[in-house]
Amino acid sequence: MSGEPWIWISAILTLAIFSFLYKENPFYRFGEHLFVGVANGYSITFMWHRILVPALINPVSHGQKLWLIGVAFIGALYFTRFIPRISWLVRIPIALVMGYSSGAYIPRGIDAGIIEQTRATVVTRASFINWQQGIWAILILLGVVATVSYFFFSRERKGILKPLSYIGIVFIMLGFGASFGYSVMARISLFIGRIQFLLRDWLGIIH
Amino acid sequence: MKFFEKLMKIDRRIIYLILALVVIIPFLRPFLIHPRAMPPVENLYNHIDSIPQDKALVISVDYTPDTEPELQPMTIALLRHAFARRVKVGVLCLGVLGLGLAENALTQVANEFNRRATTQADSIIYGRDYVFWGWQTPALTVILGMGERISKVFSVDYYGNKTETLPMMQKIKNYNNVGIIVSVSASATPLWYITYAQTSFGVKVGIASTAVQAADMYPYLNSGQATGLLSGMKGGAEYEELVQTRLGITGRRRATEAMAAQTSAHFTIIAFIIIGNIGFFVLRRRKK
């Protein structure tokens, strides 16, 4: 069993959260609120030491890049959210960030999300490295077309669209089944990690 | 029939207890199962293995304490691989809550190597062999800015050193000096690297993600936009296996240790689903 006080604190906090499985209780609530508080205190620390100080405070205090004061003023407009009379000013920094992010995303999103993915879907001679790869490439093309046709709701499901949509459902079910199978692994892994900590680091039962 | 009715209405805490027991018991009678690496894991391993000496491996630690058990073993295995091959490593975080985990992983692996080192050349020295750039915001600034100049994005590193003064940073200036970026992530962050860094600068991207996200990353693996993929704890265990068997690097293998418990838990959940379905069909037939 560990003699390190912090290991004991970690173990007690772990068990406090696990107690929720029996019933909601004050220990769980305490742990929940403690996490929020510590996480925000941690964020404040790095925000100050690694962003505001090197990017704003240091340059301005050394007389360099004084125009950053104007930038800080724009950033400070976020706090007008709490002053109802001038709360509309919060839209300015939001507009700046959201506009730039949206503009930066569009051309790159088209390239990565559509052009490259379409290029990988289209079957060409290069897809037939061997006959197996060729068949899988054709299947993927069929699956993509079928999946997209399943979500095409602007036309009635008649003619070719009906069987194609059904093939789409089959592909989607296989995909979601795979996702579920992996999700099970993910969730169990998280629990296993805590058990490893409790049995090894705290109780010393396993080595 | 009453048996099945009772079975369907079983208290959920009994289910919780059974799950807890099937996970705990394999640890009390441990046995190691050595996983076989699947192609996406091998691809990532081989690519990192072939990074030239003048290029760096960049690891983007984009997860939080929530997913630490699944992803931390991957980060540790990647670091062991890079340090064993003497590949320079740059580590950054796109989220502030990943910083502590990245620090823990770097400290642990550097200490492992330095305990075994006999000379300065063998040792893993901060600034020469690896740099922890830390966190900056927003992610867009970081990902695009690193294509221009890493030291402009991270003017100071996690420890407060001026990045430009570090020896490694004299050679590792931007993505042209990066062999691959591996995004260890519980969210869609790897796709940000593909969308922003790869389209603008052509840098290779590897993905190490939680199993929840992994299935969604396969289209990018198929298109070649992702060079390799580690999926969840299994992917971590496979990578640990490759690092140990091919490079002889030993160290605690958390993901591999967990495989026995993972096995019993998966069988249990499958059994639960089958029992649930049997009960469902029996009761449905009875109602008819």
Place this chain on the structure above:
Amino acid sequence: MKRRIPLAIVFIFGVLGAIPFLVPHRIIQDADNEFRNSVLRIIVAFSLVLGVGSIIRHHYEKIRRKRENWQYSYVTLISLVITAIIGLFGGIEANGILPTRFLVPFTKYTFHFDIQTLYTNIMVPLGATMFSLLAFFMTSAAYRAFRARNIEATILLFSAFVVMLAAVPLVSRVFPKLSFFSEWILTVPNTAAKRGLGFGIALGSMATSLKIILGIERGWLGGTQ
């Protein structure tokens, strides 16, 4: 004016965001880098400060109005303040003006309470354990709700079983073909389905981004002013 100015800003910066991808000229690239490194970084940092301020305000109001479980808000606020003080004055590397370690009297043990120690021993166990509860909820939900009611659900179950079984090394050692079949499910039908979904998501994201830049999407403006 209260809506026109922000809409004009979003359009201007939307165009400025897209131009550097299309124009590789040095001047454009340098200006774009400077904008991101200096302007965007500071403005986003303030939004993070706002986030923390909102949490403080929320919990303060909860205490003031004595809403349900208001007592726990003291836990959040006190732990936030203490952690922030330790981090801001103790320093990231425990080298600040506030000492964050002390020798326990009559022992040789040094007790640390720097920011990294708080992170490793409070945040990691709490965060990891909270998420690990999902394993139990998922198991219970799978037992109660995962039914092969029709062919589609059966296909989903079949795919899930194959992937779950292949995810354990013991099974993939004993039945190697199962792990290759699982990898095939992930590489072919899963890829096709997720790619189809991905096209929809990418087109939707692009449409939304374009609508924001052009001022068609105005939900972000909020309010009636």
